């Protein structure tokens with residue numbers, strides 16, 4: 089396949105707003121690619137070189153790219169800058185100033201050159217690589233290559249749309265669950281595409297977990313009371329819910345890799361976990377999951393979540409790790425010595441985990457109780473809350489590990505921090521307002537935020553958020569959003585609201601609200617007959633959730649369930665006069681996902 093053909097498809101995808109048409113165009117594109125090309129087609133369509141868990145980045149700034157454009161086209165950097173100011177998109181600038189026909193490069197060659205640029209270390213090497221590439225491309229092709237390199241392809245295609253296209257490719261759409269399952273087990277849509285190309289839907293039936301490919305994490309539903317936990321699960325495992333960073337640890341021989349909640353490779357952040365896993369687990373090949381928490385050794389209290397995330401920006405992680413040592417509370421086993429454990433019942437996985445882990449300085453097992461008694465669940469809840477923990481996780485004993493799904497196999501019951509009917513919802517920032525008065529001085533005073541809708545693979549607005557951040561945080565947020573500013577609404581954002589600045593849906597924040605209401609202003613849950621849903625008096629409760637991707641935000645469906653739960657709980661608790669738990673004990677609206 090020629091790179092030109094890929095670029096032509098990109099243009100067609102860009103021009104459509106219909107999801108179905110988009111998926112069908114992608115299907116056509118995937119069909120025309122060879123088996124050896126199809127994975128690269130998938131990655132490039134998603135604006136990447138490899139699945140994001142590989143952590144490969146181009147490391148090319150706009151400045152560097154303008155330098156390369158100026159060298160390749162023989163015009164002054166100043167002229168490129170001026171054109172950029174006018175067009176607001178370096179892809180369009182490239183299309184305008186690359187005047188030659190190009191060498192009709194193969195997709196695989198362009199991919200190889202792009203990889204070389206990403207892998208080269210020095211600035212000069214990167215510029216030379218870019219110049220070389222641009223010289224072989226036509227203006228039309230250069231537009232898309234430049235956008236890919238800058239991480240600004242923005243075709244409006246997310247993983248869910250690619251899954252749709254892959255289902256169509258593998259025959260009929262009834263195979264979609266198989267495609268989803270394969271994706272949930274490896275998080276690599278390129279690999280799934282290759283399997284389909286090589287062996288059709290049949291190849292997906294035999295798809296198995298592999299060490300080195302992160303499994304999309306199983307998530308929990310929420311209920312209103314301990315009683316409902318027992319009603320739904322009967323005899324179950326009740327565990328402490330630690331408020332830290334969820335980690336998935338992969339070991340094959342001496343090689344260990346660690347992935348975060350959004351499947352980012354974070355191995356370098358946790359050297360002590362790597363050491364502990366090599367020493368304190370009695371197996372050579374496995375995948376386990378746990379929650380990492382920083383512990384204050386003097387007081388025995390847990391440090392806030394941010395303390396863990398700060399490791400990301402530390403050069404000397406070992407030193408920081410000595411200052412803030414962590415524990416990994418292990419709670420699940422997903423693979424062991426060639427055997428896929430995701431299919432086994434929870435209780436078997438847990439028993440094996442207990443056998444494997446020699447609890448040491450860093451690895452611990454999560455605190456757990458097996459019970460079918462409401463009273464025991466309630467007192468366990470009280471006990472862990474008094475230890476300063478978030479609440480409890482209850483797990484169905486006979487359930488497999490449902491990768492990538494949120495369901496009642498796992499149930500969370502969280503403590504409300506504010507003693508109000510506090511809703512926490514994870515929302516994606518899609519735009520912002522300059523604000524008035526003192527805020528206007530900061531250049532940012534409010535956010536427009538959205539939920540994720542997996543059915544349409546879009547982000548639907550649910551609220552404006554104007555409080556909860558300190559002045560310093562507003563400034564930091566504005567700086568973080570700066571490189572993601574857009575001249576118009578992102579193609580995956582569905583909004584009736586206007587903003588001062590649109591941004592790429594990238595950052596997730598957790599917000600609290602007094603209640604969920606119906607509103608004609610927002611698109612979350614809106615239909616031709618009914619208004620959307622909105623958050624009343626929302627306020628941010630944490631800074632940017634770096635462990636979440638935009639697609640990990642609360643979904644529209646979850647918010648609707650929460651809306652129903654909110655109505656149910658607000659009456660239910662007040663009727664339970666016999667309860668020694670006050671209504672605010674449970675955070676019934678904890679929609680953090």
Ligand code: ATP
Nearest residue numbers: 307308327328329330334379419454481500680681
């Ligand atoms: P949250 O924002 O509440 O952490 P989440 O979206 O990351 O939510 P949920 O399904 O809502 O995921 O809650 C499960 C989360 O709770 C897990 O992702 C994990 O990080 C954390 N957790 C803490 N303790 C446990 C435990 N014992 N078992 C499973 N998950 C646990």
